[in-house]
Amino acid sequence: xxxxxxxxxxxxxxxxxxxxxxxxxxxxxxxxxxxxxxxxxxxxxxxxxxxxxxxxxxxxxxxxxxxxxxxxxxxxxxxxxxxxxxxxxxxxxxxxxxxxxxxxxxxxxxxxxxxxxxxxxxxxxxxxxxxxxxxxxxxxxxxxxxxxxxxxxxxxxxxxxxxxxxxxxxxxxxxxxxxxxxxxxxxxxxxxxxxxxxxxxxxxxxxxxxxxxxxxxxxxxxxxxxxxxxxxxxxxxxxxxxxxxxxxxxxxxxxxxxxxxxxxxxxxxxxxxxxxxxxxxxxxxxxxxxxxxxxxxxxxxxxxxxxxxxxxxxxxxxxxxxxxxxxxxxxxxxxxxxxxxxxxxxxxxxxxxxxxxxxxxxxxxxxxxxxxxxxxxxxxxxxxxxxxxxxxxxxxxxxxxxxxxxxxxxxxxxxxxxxxxxxxxxxxxxxxxxxxxxxxxxxxxxxxxxxxxxxxxxxxxxxxxxxxxxxxxxxxxxxxxxxxxxxxxxxxxxxxxxxxxxxxxxxx
Amino acid sequence: xxxxxxxxxxxxxxxxxxxxxxxxxxxxxxxxxxxxxxxxxxxxxxxxxxxxxxxxxxxxxxxxxxxxxxxxxxxxxxxxxxxxxxxxxxxxxxxxxxxxxxxxxxxxxxxxxxxxxxxxxxxxxxxxxxxxxxxxxxxxxxxxxxxxxxxxxxxx
Numbered sequence: 001x002x003x004x005x006x007x008x009x010x011x012x013x014x015x016x017x018x019x020x021x022x023x024x025x026x027x028x029x030x031x032x033x034x035x036x037x038x039x040x041x042x043x044x045x046x047x048x049x050x051x052x053x054x055x056x057x058x059x060x061x062x063x064x065x066x067x068x069x070x071x072x073x074x075x076x077x078x079x080x081x082x083x084x085x086x087x088x089x090x091x092x093x094x095x096x097x098x099x100x101x102x103x104x105x106x107x108x109x110x111x112x113x114x115x116x117x118x119x120x121x122x123x124x125x126x127x128x129x130x131x132x133x134x135x136x137x138x139x140x141x142x143x144x145x146x147x148x149x150x151x152x153x154x155x156x157x158x159x160x161x162x163x164x165x166x167x168x169x170x171x172x173x174x175x176x177x178x179x180x181x182x183x184x185x186x187x188x189x190x191x192x193x194x195x196x197x198x199x200x201x202x203x204x205x206x207x208x209x210x211x212x213x214x215x216x217x218x219x220x221x222x223x224x225x226x227x228x229x230x231x232x233x234x235x236x237x238x239x240x241x242x243x244x245x246x247x248x249x250x251x252x253x254x255x256x257x258x259x260x261x262x263x264x265x266x267x268x269x270x271x272x273x274x275x276x277x278x279x280x281x282x283x284x285x286x287x288x289x290x291x292x293x294x295x296x297x298x299x300x301x302x303x304x305x306x307x308x309x310x311x312x313x314x315x316x317x318x319x320x321x322x323x324x325x326x327x328x329x330x331x332x333x334x335x336x337x338x339x340x341x342x343x344x345x346x347x348x349x350x351x352x353x354x355x356x357x358x359x360x361x362x363x364x365x366x367x368x369x370x371x372x373x374x375x376x377x378x379x380x381x382x383x384x385x386x387x388x389x390x391x392x393x394x395x396x397x398x399x400x401x402x403x404x405x406x407x408x409x410x411x412x413x414x415x416x417x418x419x420x421x422x423x424x425x426x427x428x429x430x431x432x433x434x435x436x437x438x439x440x441x442x443x444x445x446x447x448x449x450x451x452x453x454x455x456x457x458x459x460x461x462x463x464x465x466x467x468x469x470x471x472x473x474x475x476x477x478x479x480x481x482x483x484x485x486x487x488x489x490x491x492x493x494x495x496x497x498x499x500x501x502x503x504x505x506x507x508x
Numbered sequence: 509x510x511x512x513x514x515x516x517x518x519x520x521x522x523x524x525x526x527x528x529x530x531x532x533x534x535x536x537x538x539x540x541x542x543x544x545x546x547x548x549x550x551x552x553x554x555x556x557x558x559x560x561x562x563x564x565x566x567x568x569x570x571x572x573x574x575x576x577x578x579x580x581x582x583x584x585x586x587x588x589x590x591x592x593x594x595x596x597x598x599x600x601x602x603x604x605x606x607x608x609x610x611x612x613x614x615x616x617x618x619x620x621x622x623x624x625x626x627x628x629x630x631x632x633x634x635x636x637x638x639x640x641x642x643x644x645x646x647x648x649x650x651x652x653x654x655x656x657x658x659x660x661x662x663x664x
Contacts, residue, residue: 050655163567167530170560174537177553186549189540218591218622219584387622390591391615392642398598398611399646403656408602415595426581427526445552 002346003125006354009054010362018055019359022062023366027374029063030070037067037085038326039213042205043396045333046403053337053349057356060333062363064326068305069113069367073375076105076298085305088273092290092297099293103375107240108295109302110371115244116255116303117364120310123259125357127314128346138319140451141465145474147444150321151437152481162485165433168424172437173444175199175417182442183449194409201332203401203410204417204438208431210397211418217390237372247299253280254300258307263314276304310360317345317353320443328436522580527564527571534564590621607658608643615639 009015029040040063048056071086076093089109096105138146151169178189179198190196244251254276261272280300281290290297313330315321320341322328331341337352339345345353401414421431455464465471520528538557541550594617601610616639623631650656658664 047649163563163570167534167560167563167567170556170563171537173556174553174560177556181549181552184546184549186546188544188549188553215588215591218618219588385624387624388619388638390622391618391638394595394618395611395615395642395646398602399607399650399656402607402658403650406657408599408659411602412599415599419592419595423583426583427523427530428579441556448552 002350003354003358006351007358009351009355010058010359015055015058015355015359018051018059019062019363020366020370022059023066023363024370024374026063026066027070027073027367027371030067031073037064037071038329039206039209040067041326041329041333042202042209043400045202045205045329045336046400048333049336049403053339054352054355056333056337057339057352058359060330061356061360062366064330065117065306065309065360065363066367066371068309068326069110069117069302069371072109072113072298072302073106076109077102085273085308086301088277088301088304089298091277091301092292092294095291095293096295096298101235101293103235104240105295105298106375107235107237107372108244108298110368110375111241111244112247112251112254112299112303113306113371114364114368115251116258116305116307117309117367118361119255120259120262120307121357121361121364122310123263124310124313124317124360127263127311128317128357137470140447140454141468142470142474143319144444144447144451144465145471145478146319146321147440147447149474149478149481150315150440151433151444152478161428162482162489164429165485166482168429168431169433169437172434172439173441174437175204175434176438176441177445181449182446183453194412196409199413199417199438200404200407200410201335201439202404203414205329205332205435206397206401207414207416207418208421208435210393211415212422212425212431214390214393214397215419215422217386217393220386243295244299247296249283250280250296250300251303253283254303255307258304259311261304262308262311272304272308273301276300306364313357313360317341318343322436322439328432328439331439521571524568524571526580527568531561531564531568534561537561591618594618594621602661603659604661606661606663608647609661609663611646612639612643615642 010019026037026040030037041060044060044063048059051059068085072089072093075086075090076097093105093109096102151173152166176199178195180187187196257276257279258272261275277290277297277300280296281287284290284294284296312322312327316327316331316334318341320331322331334341339349339352397414397418398411401410402408404410421429421434425431451464452461455461458464466475534557538554538561541554541557544550547554594614598610598614601613604610605613616635619638620631620635623635625631625634651658
């Protein structure tokens, strides 16, 4: 029960104010179409440089939690999910809003987010220390395979095509090698003065996530167009509480699915929400109500995407493998604060780590309280026109990137990567595997080179990297992960082909 | 926007062109890793490039065999051109004009150019107001609260 020991730390004036600010800010950012949790956390990382590690992690954790829930607001009100994690919420949330039940839908969204989120954080609390002990058994060879496993999972889930995901992941790893060889210290691929020292992770993150979004917001002819608004009714919060708690099946499916998906490195809120929504619909007595304003759809999707938050940090804190793209950005925040994933987090830095985890728990409650309070006024946020949003995000991206190391080169790298990402996204590549490749690249190379050196003094690299129980399990997981993704892709292609050949059967 | 994967009039499908571009890019990255004095320094990127080259060849092969390829979305270049020019000019102007002045100008131009209204005065006033307000917020956040030293050119 070590987490209780540091609970009081969350309620010190500074930490609590940061938690409140992060939660409210995150809800607003999340409700803003186009600003995903990943991008919000990436943009906020530069702000944390001047803060002490605990405060900066509390801020990032609060924003992570609340943006996931806040993204449902614009989804429910104007049919634009604030984040990919809220795609499933929109399916029934927006029809509810069209029926004049927007407030009710927002209530279910925040209450189920709280329930899923709290359970998810408890899983983080109770599963992290045993996994951290296991992490002690990991040497360079095991960590090499762990990082490869992380890349294979993200690659599989990133873009819908396994090959594209793997290509993007490999390009990300390649970009991470620009600058210096981490073991030999020799410079490489520094073609321009802007690349001396390598590609800074924050510049890459902001560029890859923010700039394509900016260009996408502007490339539509309706960039400045208005959005459809619905009337907001008055609905008792107490009634919403009672109703949400009575939906045990939807809550259970959402929370369990979210927790499992979260703990798998590379999956994300959108997967959790969609899987939970799908399972709830399939197991419902009357599945025809789904898609037409069924509260169970909102409850399952939102409890799932928030239940995913805590477990997604389990592999991150123990093995350095992010459970979601946002957790990958959070990893950058940890590293910048000098906190390296693994057992040290729970021994040397236990005060920082447990205060951070406790703040996630308190953050869930604050998220619901503020979410319910501001949901009545959230329509104003969703009214920001796309061209204003694009302009503001561009400037914020420049300031955020520049402030990392007061370097204009980082800004140039950020724009170059961002514009490049926009164009390659047009041929179906996703930024998520690229970013994870970039983050895991250095870890992979360092462990590969260190492992190779150890292997040279032992039985050679083949034996060192391809023997031992943990190594073999990890290799099997890598193969299974790619194999399952290929199988899923083939099954999906077959399903699409059948739908084309027999459209009537498919519709029935 | 509708994916463009149908055969183009010139012969190659858009998706095949994209697959060839990816393949050539992978080949370029592989070429960058070869011919160095100390190959040990480039060992890891070389291995990654080999994997990347193989994957891009596989993707190209699949595309040529019609087993799935790159769904190409059209890029509205004309619509994006002003934004791309603003980005280049913005980056060049930061050191020359100053961080806040160039940001103010960039923000104003983006909002003004992409503003849906056709009334000039309305576009001018709202763009100026938004630019001034947001850059003021940036100044408070970055210069006053976070004490970030921003480049000063002719102006702030």
